[in-house]
Amino acid sequence: xxxxxxxxxxxxxxxxxxxxxxxxxxxxxxxxxxxxxxxxxxxxxxxxxxxxxxxxxxxxxxxxxxxxxxxxxxxxxxxxxxxxxxxxxxxxxxxxxxxxxxxxxxxxxxxxxxxxxxxxxxxxxxxxxxxxxxxxxxxxxxxxxxxxxxxxxxxxxxxxxxxxxxxxxxxxxxxxxxxxxxxxxxxxxxxxxxxxxxxxxxxxxxxxxxxxxxxxxxxxxxxxxxxxxxxxxxxxxxxxxxxxxxxxxxxxxxxxxxxxxxxxxxxxxxxxxxx
Amino acid sequence: xxxxxxxxxxxxxxxxxxxxxxxxxxxxxxxxxxxxxxxxxxxxxxxxxxxxxxxxxxxxxxxxxxxxxxxxxxxxxxxxxxxxxxxxxxxxxxxxxxxxxxxxxxxxxxxxxxxxxxxxxxxxxxxxxxxxxxxxxxxxxxxxxxxxxxxxxxxxxxxxxxxxxxxxxxxxxxxxxxxxxxxxxxxxxxxxxxxxxxxxxxxxxxxxxxxxxxxxxxxxxxxxxxxxxxxxxxxxxxxxxxxxxxxxxxxxxxxxxxxxxxxxxxxxxxxxx
Numbered sequence: 001x002x003x004x005x006x007x008x009x010x011x012x013x014x015x016x017x018x019x020x021x022x023x024x025x026x027x028x029x030x031x032x033x034x035x036x037x038x039x040x041x042x043x044x045x046x047x048x049x050x051x052x053x054x055x056x057x058x059x060x061x062x063x064x065x066x067x068x069x070x071x072x073x074x075x076x077x078x079x080x081x082x083x084x085x086x087x088x089x090x091x092x093x094x095x096x097x098x099x100x101x102x103x104x105x106x107x108x109x110x111x112x113x114x115x116x117x118x119x120x121x122x123x124x125x126x127x128x129x130x131x132x133x134x135x136x137x138x139x140x141x142x143x144x145x146x147x148x149x150x151x152x153x154x155x156x157x158x159x160x161x162x163x164x165x166x167x168x169x170x171x172x173x174x175x176x177x178x179x180x181x182x183x184x185x186x187x188x189x190x191x192x193x194x195x196x197x198x199x200x201x202x203x204x205x206x207x208x209x210x211x212x213x214x215x216x217x218x219x220x221x222x223x224x225x226x227x228x229x230x231x232x233x234x235x236x237x238x239x240x241x242x243x244x245x246x247x248x249x250x251x252x253x254x255x256x257x258x259x260x261x262x263x264x265x266x267x268x269x270x271x272x273x274x275x
Numbered sequence: 276x277x278x279x280x281x282x283x284x285x286x287x288x289x290x291x292x293x294x295x296x297x298x299x300x301x302x303x304x305x306x307x308x309x310x311x312x313x314x315x316x317x318x319x320x321x322x323x324x325x326x327x328x329x330x331x332x333x334x335x336x337x338x339x340x341x342x343x344x345x346x347x348x349x350x351x352x353x354x355x356x357x358x359x360x361x362x363x364x365x366x367x368x369x370x371x372x373x374x375x376x377x378x379x380x381x382x383x384x385x386x387x388x389x390x391x392x393x394x395x396x397x398x399x400x401x402x403x404x405x406x407x408x409x410x411x412x413x414x415x416x417x418x419x420x421x422x423x424x425x426x427x428x429x430x431x432x433x434x435x436x437x438x439x440x441x442x443x444x445x446x447x448x449x450x451x452x453x454x455x456x457x458x459x460x461x462x463x464x465x466x467x468x469x470x471x472x473x474x475x476x477x478x479x480x481x482x483x484x485x486x487x488x489x490x491x492x493x494x495x496x497x498x499x500x501x502x503x504x505x506x507x508x509x510x511x512x513x514x515x516x517x518x519x520x521x522x523x524x525x526x527x528x529x530x531x532x533x534x535x536x537x538x539x540x541x542x543x544x545x546x547x548x
Contacts, residue, residue, distance in 0.1 A: 158385075161389075162448075163391070165347055165383040165385075166382070167374070168375070176393070180393075
């Protein structure tokens, strides 16, 4: 019986890895053959069949930056509020928690239409990097808040007691003890938010649009890598090869941000070997 | 004749260890959590510069009591305190009392040694910075010297405090408390999680700190109370069996040798615990 369980788990494991490698292998094999540096530096033309993806990379990074600039401060303060200040058995807090839970399960197309109605139309931002970034921020916040709140709650209560017993203010305690301790969770939250933002298509089509020029300001429309892949595969006959290459760039970008965040976290720990 | 094995026997009850002017006055203090009363109607005085011990069996409110003295008890949401505590003549429950100052002046050393997850030196410097002390580095070094930890840690001040041994951690916690120059140090069973050698060091430290600071120590260890305390309050259960009250008080020898109370006589004699 044990042998059977073992072999089944092995088969499932290998199957999962095989699927991953099939996808990665397919993308890498097709795109590397046709890849050149100019793909990263040129603008697309002929609907993306030809040329590169330079403006699209810029738009992607801008939208990502806008959403992280909103997610990190708003998410961190919300998580701190929920973990440190909120009374757990109060009714309003229960409602807030439930709302966050529901928000994290809302399909992205709904966020897209919401972002379109609120940011693009009501606030007059139109199809722009800003509307897209803000919409992505709202999508990523629930996950970020829950992850970071868990991290903050994992700080042993003793530390709070000691900090108060030494007459420290709550501000110092949070700044010097709670946040450093919860930093790994905060970085995990950022990685998850980046992943979610880079993978998003549906919400962005309605908010940041799909203009494939370099945006001149945050109020210009811009197309992200995911939207570009979607457009090339669905709407542009003959765009497959460039869709493959864009996928490779997207995967590398995700791996690169994850690695970068890990390196930052590790160097921070080396500087301040505290835990 | 001097008995080396039992040094407390050599000490006279009236030995001038400290001034007999109270720094803390507790009047009719009661504490309850939700429906459960932890202790009721406790009145006592803690003399400046002395070591005052609180002994008694588990669950009679000793630790809860000392957590009242700097209002740490308010961190337990269900706790409710009645009565008054005067610190240097001022009621600490007065709404004008600055809690940060109160807790700086009445420091605590917890049962479990709890350094903050920072480096050794930051553990001491962070609270000093918070209270806007000057010469922070010198003060931190002096505090480490005062607890006899300097020689052991001077080469690794920047390494994590949690890598220290249990006894070292507890001395670091004491250093952290005395660096703030408190007037009273509350010790909540400071040796209960330490080995005998570390315990001996901490007890020696208490003797050294006496006079400079007023020390209130909760302990389960009767021999320890005899060794370090000038005054002792013995807590016991009241008639209902789960609420604490003071059954005996006085100098060390009053309580340990001449107690009028049978329960306490049996307790300190090891006949009941």
